[in-house]
Structures are given as C-alpha cells and as structure tokens.
Amino acid sequence: MATYHVENFGCRATQADGASIERQLLDRGMERAGAAAEAEVVILNTCTVTASADQDARATIRRIHRENPEARILVTGCYAQRAPEELSALPGVSLVIGNSHKHKVADYATPLAGSSGFVPLAQVGNGDSKTIVGDIFAHTELMAAPVFEADSFEKTRPNLKVQDGCNNRCSFCIIPYVRGKSRSLKLEHVLREVDSLVANGYREIVLSGINLGRWGRELSPRTSFAAMLCAILEQTAIEKLRISSVEPMDWTNAVIELVASSPRIAKHAHVPLQSGSDRVLRRMHRKYRPWHYADRIERIRRAMPEAAIGADVMVGFPGETDEAFEETRALIERLPFTYLHVFTYSSRPGTPSAEMLEQVPVHVARERNRVLRELAAWKKRDFMQSFVGRDLEAITLTHFDGEFTEGLTDNYLKLRVRGRHPSNQWIRTKIEVIENDALVGGSDVFAPSVPAAVFAHRMLYF
Numbered sequence: 202m203a204t205y206h207v208e209n210f211g212c213r214a215t216q217a218d219g220a221s222i223e224r225q226l227l228d229r230g231m232e233r234a235g236a237a238a239e240a241e242v243v244i245l246n247t248c249t250v251t252a253s254a255d256q257d258a259r260a261t262i263r264r265i266h267r268e269n270p271e272a273r274i275l276v277t278g279c280y281a282q283r284a285p286e287e288l289s290a291l292p293g294v295s296l297v298i299g300n301s302h303k304h305k306v307a308d309y310a311t312p313l314a315g316s317s318g319f320v321p322l323a324q325v326g327n328g329d330s331k332t333i334v335g336d337i338f339a340h341t342e343l344m345a346a347p348v349f350e351a352d353s354f355e356k357t358r359p360n361l362k363v364q365d366g367c368n369n370r371c372s373f374c375i376i377p378y379v380r381g382k383s384r385s386l387k388l389e390h391v392l393r394e395v396d397s398l399v400a401n402g403y404r405e406i407v408l409s410g411i412n413l414g415r416w417g418r419e420l421s422p423r424t425s426f427a428a429m430l431c432a433i434l435e436q437t438a439i440e441k442l443r444i445s446s447v448e449p450m451d452w453t454n455a456v457i458e459l460v461a462s463s464p465r466i467a468k469h470a471h472v473p474l475q476s477g478s479d480r481v482l483r484r485m486h487r488k489y490r491p492w493h494y495a496d497r498i499e500r501i502r503r504a505m506p507e508a509a510i511g512a513d514v515m516v517g518f519p520g521e522t523d524e525a526f527e528e529t530r531a532l533i534e535r536l537p538f539t540y541l542h543v544f545t546y547s548s549r550p551g552t553p554s555a556e557m558l559e560q561v562p563v564h565v566a567r568e569r570n571r572v573l574r575e576l577a578a579w580k581k582r583d584f585m586q587s588f589v590g591r592d593l594e595a596i597t598l599t600h601f602d603g604e605f606t607e608g609l610t611d612n613y614l615k616l617r618v619r620g621r622h623p624s625n626q627w628i629r630t631k632i633e634v635i636e637n638d639a640l641v642g643g644s645d646v647f648a649p650s651v652p653a654a655v656f657a658h659r660m661l662y663f
Contacts, residue, residue, distance in 0.1 A: 202232045203241050203242065204233070204242070205223075205232070205241070205243070205244065206233070206237045206239070206244070207222055207223050207226075207243075207244045208237065210254060210257060210261075211250065211254060213360045213407060213445050214365065214410060214411050215247075215279070217360035218246055218303060218362065219246045222307060226311070231310075231311065238265075240272055244275045244306065245265075245274065245278070246278045247276060249278075249282075250375065250376060251549075252548070252549075253547065258288075259288075259291065262293060266291075266292055266293025270293070274293050274295055275294075275313065277300070277306050278300065278303070280379075282337060285297040289331040289332050294331065296309060299332075299333065301337045301339070301340065337378075339381075340366075341384065343385060343386045357404070358443070358596070360406075360409045360445075361395065362410060363385065363410055363416055364384065364385050364415065366384050367411050368382060368383045368412070370486055371475075371486050372485050372486045372554040373552055374552065375551065383415050385417050385420050386416075388420075388429060391432075398439070399437060399438050403625070404596060404627065406441075406443070408442060408443070408445060413445060413447050413451075414451025427453065427459055430459055434465055434466075441466070441467055441596070441611070444469065444470070444471075447470070447472065448472070448488075449489050449497045452500075454500070457500055457504050460505070468508035468509065468611055469508060470501050470510050473512060474494060474513065474514050475487060475515045476514070476518065476521070476525070476528075477533060478525035478528040481521050481525050485518060486553075494532075495532065495536060498536045499536070507612055509540065509613035510537060510538050510539050512542070514529065514542070514573055515544050515546055516566050517546040517565065517567075517569060518546045519554055519560050520558075521546075521561055530572060533577075534576060538577065540613075541576075543570050548560075581638075585640060588632050589632050589633070590633075592629055592631050592632075593614075593629065593630065593640065595609055595627075596609055596628075597618075597623065597626045597627075601621050604619065605618060605620075610640070615638065615639040615640065616632075616639060617639045617640070618641075618644070619644035628646040628647075629646060629647055630643055630646045
C-alpha cells in the first residue's frame with residue numbers, strides 16, 4: 202500500500218486544507234506514514250505570508266530530500282500558487298500544484314506512488330511540466346473537500362474551513378493574490394460537515410477562513426456570518442464552537458451579542474489590529490481607524506468580561522515612525538488584550554507596500570517586536586493570574602507528558618491537569634498555580650457544566 206505524509210505550514214485555513222487532502226488520500230487507499238522519512242509521497246502544504254514562511258518551506262524540502270531521496274515531493278498551497286517555477290526547480294520536487302488545483306491534489310498525488318514503483322511524471326502533470334497552477338480568480342465557489350476522516354487526524358478541536366479568499370487589498374498582503382476572491386461554503390454544506398464531526402465524536406470545532414467574517418456576503422441570497430452561527434446552533438448538536446480570526450468591522454453588535462449569550466460558543470475573540478496608528482492603517486489600506494477598533498474591543502470586553510481577546514500586530518511597516526509605533530504600543534497597553542501575535546513586516550513581491558519609501562531598518566523593527574512581545578506577555582500573565590484559585594472548564598487534548606494532561610479552556614488558556622485523562626473530554630478543575638505559561642489544575646477533576654446536549658436557541662436573522 203502506497204504511503205504518504207502531509208506537512209502543513211501557516212494558518213488554520215491551511216491546516217483545514219491539509220486535513221481535506223489527507224481524507225482524499227485515505228479514500229484512495231493510501232496509508233499515512235509515521236514521518237516524511239518513511240513516506241513514498243510527501244505533500245507540503247505551504248504558506249507565503251512572509252519571506253520566512255517561504256524559507257521554512259524551502260528548508261523543509263531540502264531536508265526531506267536529503268533524508269528520503271526516493272520520496273516524491275509534491276508542493277501545494279500559497280507559495281506554490283505564487284512562485285511555482287521557483288519551487289519546481291528545487292531538487293527532489295516532483296510536482297507543484299497551486300491553490301487553484303489544491304482540491305484535486307489527491308488525484309495528482311495518488312499516481313506518484315504504487316506497489317510496482319513510481320509512474321512517469323508526464324502521466325500526472327501537463328506533459329513534462331512539473332507545475333499545475335491556474336487562475337485562482339476564476340474560482341467563484343469554495344473548492345474544498347470535506348475535512349473529516351475518523352481516527353486519522355487530531356482527536357479534538359478540528360478546523361472546519363467555511364470561507365476562503367479575500368476581497369480586501371491590504372497593501373502588505375499577498376494572500377488575496379494566491380487565495381482569490383472571497384468564497385463561502387454553502388450553509389447546507391456547513392451544516393452537513395458539522396453534523397459529520399458531531400457524529401464522529403467531536404465536541405469542539407474551530408470555524409476558520411481567510412476572511413471568516415465575510416462568510417455569506419457573495420452567496421445568493423446574501424446572508425451573514427451571524428446567521429450561519431445561529432443556524433449551526435439551531436440545527437446541529439455541536440457542543441462548542443470556537444471562532445478563529447475575524448476582522449474588527451465584522452465583529453458586529455449582533456455577533457458580539459450572540460457569542461456572549463450562547464454557552465455553546467467559546468468566549469474568545471481574535472481581532473486583527475496590525476497598527477494603532479491612523480496614518481499607518483491608511484497606508485496599509487485597512488478599513489478602520491484606531492478609535493473604531495478600540496470601540497469593538499471595548500464592546501467585546503463589556504459583553505464578555507472573562508473572554509480571551511487577541512490580535513495580530515505588525516511592526517516595521519514602511520513609514521512607521523517612532524511616534525506611530527508609540528501610538529500602537531499605547532493603544533495595546535490601554536486595551537484589554539490577553540495575548541498578541543506580533544509580526545515584523547516582510548516585503549512581499551507584487552504588493553503595493555513593497556514599492557513604498559520609508560522602509561524601516563530591520564534592527565529597529567526587531568526592537569519594536571520585542572517591546573510588544575514583552576507587553577503581551579505581561580498582559581497574558583495578568584489575565585492568567587486572575588483565574589488562580591478558581592474552577593475552570595476545559596476540553597482535554599491528546600498530549601500527556603507522563604504527569605500532566607493538556608487541555609484548553611473555553612477562554613483560550615492552556616491548562617495542565619495532573620494525571621492521565623482521556624482526550625476530547627470536558628473537565629472542570631481548580632486552578633492552583635501558573636507554570637511554564639500554563640494554568641495548572643489539581644488531580645481532582647469533575648464533570649463540568651459545559652453543555653453536553655443541544656441548547657434550544659432561537660433562530661435569528663441578521
């Protein structure tokens with residue numbers, strides 16, 4: 202039986218794509234290998250959001266080819282869509298498939314390996330070409346296969362990608378050019394996938410997308426993200442929904458009220474900020490101002506006093522002066538964030554910001570990154586400290602290190618509980634201390650009040 206290995210880089214949407222690819226490969230009779238070094242076909246599902254993401258992919262290709270020179274390496278994802286010829290020139294790469302054809306990766310991967318040896322590339326590519334990349338903007342529907350395959354992927358918290366692409370044109374971002382227009386999974390397909398996950402024992406799922414809050418805008422009839430959340434609560438038995446990153450303008454009052462009021466939606470808001478400077482946000486072509494952003498965060502905190510609130514922040518964008526950075530730092534210090542993802546600006550070929558003047562020196566950007574990471578660590582520690590001595594609910598994960606079982610709380614805090622506990626279970630424990638950036642709970646755990654059955658929920662229309 203032919204063996205495969207899939208390695209994913211980047212965001213939750215990419216991880217969901219990787220799970221979809223694995224399902225298709227298993228459906229075609231291939232077997233999952235324990236590691237890339239043991240696989241006949243290795244699929245790398247790449248990211249290209251930064252130059253370092255590209256470097257990571259190239260380094261991984263070289264390592265796999267060195268450790269397993271007989272493996273056929275197939276590269277797909279965002280980097281493959283952006284620079285297919287660059288990747289195809291690397292030693293060991295057999296085929297490069299862009300996002301335009303990612304939903305067909307298994308069709309191309311399966312013939313690469315077989316019990317009687319490898320088939321010629323010409324039988325799977327376009328003639329002798331090693332690249333299969335089309336116009337990503339030609340796709341008007343979400344081209345994605347189902348994400349679930351029993352007993353094959355993570356045992357808890359699977360990603361369900363319900364949206365892809367982006368219609369925004371932030372001046373620093375390459376993603377719209379490699380993901381295409383915003384496209385939504387039709388509601389009936391969303392509900393079917395949620396039902397499938399529930400039927401196979403999953404208790405918490407993560408809704409993901411490239412611009413998740415835009416879900417439903419291009420569907421006919423037009424609908425909304427809030428309406429999808431209501432439909433999932435009304436028509437499925439999922440015990441817990443977690444929402445991944447949603448842009449600030451899509452955290453509408455209706456969405457905030459729904460997340461705050463439903464015990465079946467995790468109290469967690471990830472709201473990209475990028476900059477706290479009005480001038481920098483305008484240069485970034487972001488569609489909000491700092492005061493708009495602050496209003497959304499403050500509304501979320503008032504509605505959910507104990508929610509996790511996180512943000513993506515970029516430092517070193519062209520034109521970010523010392524004064525502009527201080528505006529960002531001061532805004533972050535004032536707002537009730539519980540964690541941050543801090544990125545240093547990376548110029549992407551083909552984006553407007555790559556041609557901008559006033560590029561920030563690398564050493565300056567790195568120092569600003571350090572300052573914000575230290576601020577974020579302080580805010581996170583303060584948030585975690587507020588739960589010591591209290592009971593918290595969490596879902597157990599698959600990892601057990603010999604003394605502790607890992608879990609994740611409703612409000613996105615890492616939890617370590619003494620003793621071995623089954624994965625994918627709700628637990629409730631008293632928090633004793635903070636150790637190694639995690640809450641530590643005692644060994645006496647008990648059944649929580651997390652919903653184990655569907656709560657009646659009034660269908661709302663927005």
